[in-house]
Amino acid sequence: MSTELPPVAPEVLAEAVENLTPRLRKKLDAATEGCAAGATAGADGTVTLRFGEDALVTLRPGPAGAITTAEQATCSCLLAPRCLHRAAALGAAPLADTPPEPEPEPEPGPEPAVDRGPDPATAAASREPTATAEPAAPTEPPPALTGAQLRAAAALWHVAAEALAAGVTAGGAVVQAELLRAAHTARLTGLPRAEAAALRVVRGLRAARERRAGQRLGDLTGAFRELLHTAAVLASGSADPALTGTARRAYAPGGSLQVQGLCREPVLSATGYGGVVTHLMAPDGTRYSVSDVRPGGLARARGAGSASVALGGAVLDHAGLARGGLRIVGATVSPEGRLGAGRGVRATPLPGIAWTERPAAPLFARPAAEAVAELLADPDGTESALLGCDVTVVGAAGEHLLVRETRPDAPLLRLLPAHPHPELAHTDNLRRIASYPGLRLRVLGRPDLDRAATLRPLAVGPVPGADYTLRLPEEWLGRADLGYDRLQGMHFPAGAALAPEPAAADGPDPLADSPLWRVRRLLETGVAGGRRALAETARGTASLASASYAPLRRAGLTAAADLAAALAAEADRRPRDVFGRLADPSPDGYAWAWLAAATHLAAAERSLIAASWKAGPGEAQPAPR
Secondary structure, eight states: OOOOOOOBOHHHHHHHHHTSOHHHHHHHHHHHTTGGGGOEEOTTSOEEEEETTTEEEEEOOOTTSSBOSGGGEEEOSTTTTSSHHHHHHHHHSOBOOOOOOOOOOOOOOSOOOOOOOSOTTTSOTTOOOOOOOOOOOOOOOOOOOOHHHHHHHHHHHHHHHHHHHHHHHHOOHHHHHHHHHHHHHHHHTTOHHHHHHHHHHHHHHHHHHHTOTTOOHHHHHHHHHHHHHHHHHHHTTOOOHHHHOOSSOOOEEEEEEEEEEEEEEEEEOTTSEEEEEEEEEOTTSOEEEEEEEEEOHHHHHHHGGGSBOOSTTOOOBHHHHHTSEEEEEEEEEOTTOBBOOOTTOEEEEEOOOOTTSTTTGGGGSSOHHHHHHHHHHOGGGOTTOOEEEEEEEEEEETTEEEEEESSTTOOEEEEOOSSOOTTSSHHHHHHHHHTSTTOEEEEEEEEOTTSTTEEEEEEEEOOTTOSSBOOOOGGGTTOEETTTOOOOGGGSOSSOOSSOOSOOOOOOOHHHHSTTHHHHHHHHHHHHHHHHHHHHHHHHTGGGHHHHHHHHHHTTOHHHHHHHHHHHHHHTOOOBOTTSOBOOOOHHHHHHHHHHHHHHHHHHHHHHHHHHHHOOTTTOOOOOO
């Protein structure tokens, strides 16, 4: 069994690669590949990797378990620390997450007024949670970006464009290190969102090059789009807080709060973090959450569901909080709705409330299409959005569980596991539910806005008044957390449904059936193989270019056709120097053309996704191919 390498701070890896000579940089990818297989763990927590007979790299992680300084990685060879062995060992290790800053204690003062918002019966069920609100006043424009921030954003754009032109095939350790260096500079200048976007691209490049299970080229394409968009807008001088981001969670006083549990979900990240998030709701419909996420991976995610809640001395675990409530005095709340555990926070447990009562009842009171349309109109609020609906189980179709919302002319919805890891309960629970066609369910989940009419359920419960529905234990308070509670035969009704749907047949998928797949494939070809691969693809079909884009134009997608053609032409642009020799073109024009096509595609796909939630039986017609 191989020893896992400790995670490495991005700036440490970037510095190690930067210190290499050009000759050693060419050998870095080959040296990194497979070097972690011989890692050995020491009794004192160190990890050693041997390169031949004379080079031994030693990694000494700090108290947090990560390599955060250059001195924690040493090599015994004569070239150290500017040696290939040390850079290869650091490059083989996973990237460490940016450590969260400690929660600041709010300054004492008068309790602020809390904006309770509109009546929950008419409020948006999935609106972004807010903790405090000041009286209405003219808002001042955000301060302009500093010169250092503008330079950092411009540098990040340049290295992102270079990485896009290289693609996965040429996006090795050197390209990744340049991204990491630019990301670190962005963080130091106060641009944490740009740093996070760059780290997502680096992790995506690594996963694609290592061909990890579950890696999707579409995810890396989306990460490149976000990075280029963020860097481009910031480099233009925009100081929009949504793009600059905030490094600190900025917990603010929330006064006295009363919250009720909705559900809990396991959290498992690719960087080794695991834990649980319990979702809560106040009587006014404002949503909050309590999270407990730390290094520990799968074991931590599984065990945290029954761990104690570290909030104001409350004697509750996360399982009890998900079906109970809290009265909190001196609450601290982040802009995302996370409840903090500061020294002045006091919490008292409250009895749980069923989903059929307020505050949860309004979540299930309106069509899902309305909630999704609201989410698509505000993309920044979709990460933590929850959606509730009553559905009837149709059956399994491939990897989906098909259900139909219990409303007139409702479309087929596809349910996918919120987390596909086989050691978590999501997949097994959905598979068991699929064996009961006609079952009525109340579902609370997160809409997947990258797929047509797809919901990732977090919890389910019985539909009030329905005969053929779940039979859950009384202590579960009418809901089962799909990531932790395992549904058994006793939880399902006996016999067959009165009128199940005839057959589980997946309906048309407006994304897969749309000619937009041609643009998507072009963009993903550029991400996978770089600019040269995209140019070769376009060059090989040059005589068929008009035929390739004709389906887009017939479907009325003329802008998509024009942008795809412009991208192919820019990728194949081959400038020559004064002597007529081919020269490498600047990546900027190619990156702009790629970003324009990717941004248009994302907007068009979101329109199709919104329509997929509205279309009823026989209405979801695929676009011409």
